[in-house]
Amino acid sequence: MTDPSVSALMAEETEGGVPNRSFWSDAFRTLRRRPSVIGATVVAVFFLVVALFPWLFTDKDPQRCDIADSRIPPQWLGGEHPFGTNVHGCDVLAELVYGSRPSLLLAFIVVGASVLIGVTLGTLAGYYLGIVDAIVSRTVEVFLVIPLLLAALLLLSLFRTVDLGDGLLATIIQPAIVLTLFGWMGYTRYVRASVLETKNLDYVTAARVLGASDLRIMFRHVLPNAIGTVTALVPTAIAAVIGTEAVLAFLGIGVRPPAVSWGIMITEGSEWFTGGSQYLLLFPLGCLLATVLAFVVIGDNLRDALDPKLR
Amino acid sequence: MTDTDVVLEVRDLAKTYPVRRGVVVKREVATVRAVDGVSLTLRRGRTLGLVGESGSGKSTLAKMLVGIEKPTRGEILVDGVDVTDLGRADRRRLRGTIQMVFQDPYTSLNPRMSVGEIVGEAFAIHPGAVPPGGRDKAVRELLDRVGLNPDHVNRFPHQFSGGQRQRIGIARALAVSPRILICDEPVSALDVSIQGQVINLLEELQDDLGLSYLFIAHDLSVVRHIADEVAVMYLGRLVETGQDAEVYDHASHPYTRALMSAVPVPDPTRRDRPEIVLEGDMPSPSKPPSGCHFHTRCWLAPTLADAVTDETRPDGARVPSVCRHDSPKLAPQESPDHLAACHFASDAARR
């Protein structure tokens, strides 16, 4: 046993103060305190709830439209159509509620798939280097060079006539594939850079000396560092996809009618903006902006909270 | 000392890296000889101190010993068995014999893992190494043995001081019950008053567990304290080896003499003792000097040159031509265990 006074002193010194703080709980604690983050989270969660449980917010079917009810201005709390109806007579509130689903679902699927692909490729490229890295990096470069909208336009127009049925998934699968195809590169590069930085650190060497397998090193030691950066990118990426969906809808190549999304509502609503029915544009635009802003705020703060250099 | 006492032996070990240039097709333009033919012997329960400055190759040597780098040439023998070229299964088993303690307490522990997870990782990798009583108990015992509070198992590295982190690193290395520890500058990054604690811990562990240490350091005073035998490295080669007292008190290589002279002694009354100050920097391992690697900075060689045998070295001084052409081999000095690689070793010892 070493000098007993030594261990007693050490026990005494580290006992009182420092609580057990891991990386994530530390970050969480920082975020919890910021009012902007709390507000943004409330908004984001609200819209997620709307998308997941649309029946709580409206009892109307957005696709059952009576042309006789065309362009009724918002009746607010009084009437049958609190937010009014659009040119076809569809209830705007119902459209907003159901329209959130494709937008948000698309965002989560695209970002989820991109992250999965990007992290996997980035880790393999950074860890093994050599030919694996060469292939991955060149592929990244090729995809980066292609402009997103051009490619989206081309691909989605080409497959415009393919009929995939009516489900929610079917309406978004084509934009989902295209956006994922051009969305994974950023994560690959981040993760690869992070892997290169981490894999020569002493604690990784120590794990190798202990006999850890490559897989273990990748999952236990190298990836956790990279995940921090990537996680910080996710909310902002979600916001970006929601916005991009609107753009694609505007170009006519996004979510397909008769399904409804915020993008489609904005497209249609913009036609009526000067015609006296401003609300047709303002409601979906407002929802879009609120959601995008909420995710961006969360993303920014998350990035700051997870940045190891700022700790 | 019989041969069964030798727990680790290194024979003519070398590691070279090619330097490649070129855009499309890469050609080899130079070779970095990080380690250039090193032979060492480590005996059971003893400490071999390996001294060298940056560029000497000591870190590369350490990496080869723990299996992180593959030697270009030479053999490594553990308990008489050649382990230089092992298959995966055998190498895994070797991990249980040789482990490493790292220099930097701040980068040698994964900041996202708790201390218990760090120390216990060895058990996760080698389930067979878990002693009876279970993993948690083993981890707690290890923490206790290195002088840490076992109740702190769930804390994270940033909650510990530098000296405590080094102890965690030592506990991690001990988890697999190794017999040989390669200590790569384990106290260089610690405060002076903490260095002693960690050194004492290492000595205690050596006595209790019968460990053999290869102790790599640039701090000669620390090595003096802990090592039984000492080897001095310069530019990938050994220049002097021997028992601790022999090397320190009767250094027979001009580089060793210069190293000793450069270490400031904490006694102001001795500050005016004559010092050997080396000029310039260690040459690059990709362009080592011809003949004796040290001849370009040697203080002894110019004093031995005469008109017949001398040549001029880059800085203008004249040195015996044997220094410029012949690479000296390690040769016994006064006692058969004390070796120095200098053509003029007896002069070096005397001056």
Next chain:
Amino acid sequence: MTEQNIPLLEVEDLAVEFATPDGVVRAVDGLSYSVTAGRTLAIVGESGSGKSVSSLAVMGLLQIPPARIVRGAVRFKGEDLLTLSPKEHRAVCGAHIAMVFQDALTALNPVHTVGWQLTEALRARRKMSRREAAGRAVELLDMVKVPNAKERIKDYPHQFSGGMRQRVMIASALAMDPEVLIADEPTTALDVTVQAQIMTLLSEIQAERDMGLILITHDMGVVANVADDVTVMYAGRAVEQASVFDVFASAAHPYTRALLRSIPRLDQKGAGLEVIPGRPPDPTSVPAGCPFHPRCGYAEDVCRSDPPPPQHTLLYDRRSACHFAERVVQERGGVR
């Protein structure tokens, strides 16, 4: 301190605080020392002792906020620099007091050549022409014994070895002909043979220019070889101040004594190393009374409750912040 020289640089009762998320931390708590021309003062301490923060305060390099100079004076030739505006403070420092840091790679600007860094200051402050400044830059590199100075002017910091970079940093510190040079752990990151070269260089330069040199270090060997006076710091305060010979012959503070006993020595092989139990206190939680009492072999009740008088004077101008300084200094054998 024993001579009649007027001190070039005098620090008096300096106290510096930092505002951190965990509360206010006092990094320096009542530090006083002085440096005269031609003499070397070594400031010795471990992490958390406040030695680096104090020199940053002297140079006006602290970020204020979160740092705050609570009290004290820093007098250069009698003028209190802390009463000047930050700009004036840095101007005085630039012209008269220079600093050399531990890590040359981060202290030198990596995107500019070494020549550019040397000439930039010369041209801005001394209004030299480009040719004059370039000439002077080569002179400076020669002075610090960088071989091929004329060629190396065009190189970037990363093209130099560690020892050479340190020489470059010294050269740039000397560019303004400072009267005081503060060297903060200048050789800690270097190999021992290079360390010897740099320390020899510093001594030579100091002697040539009659500069006052403040050497901040934790290496007692370097202190013994180079210093004239020693200030030992612990937990933000000076615990012992004396000439180097006095300190090593017989320390007057338990911390100094323990420190000297715990270092391994090249000329002595001992059986276990004496250690100081525990570790230096975190600046956020300095013990009450005397900050060293939890680790001190001489501690008694008064040490736990009363901070020792900081300027307790012993014989012949020695100072020790210990309630029992006389007893400590009389114990035989400061160094093993």
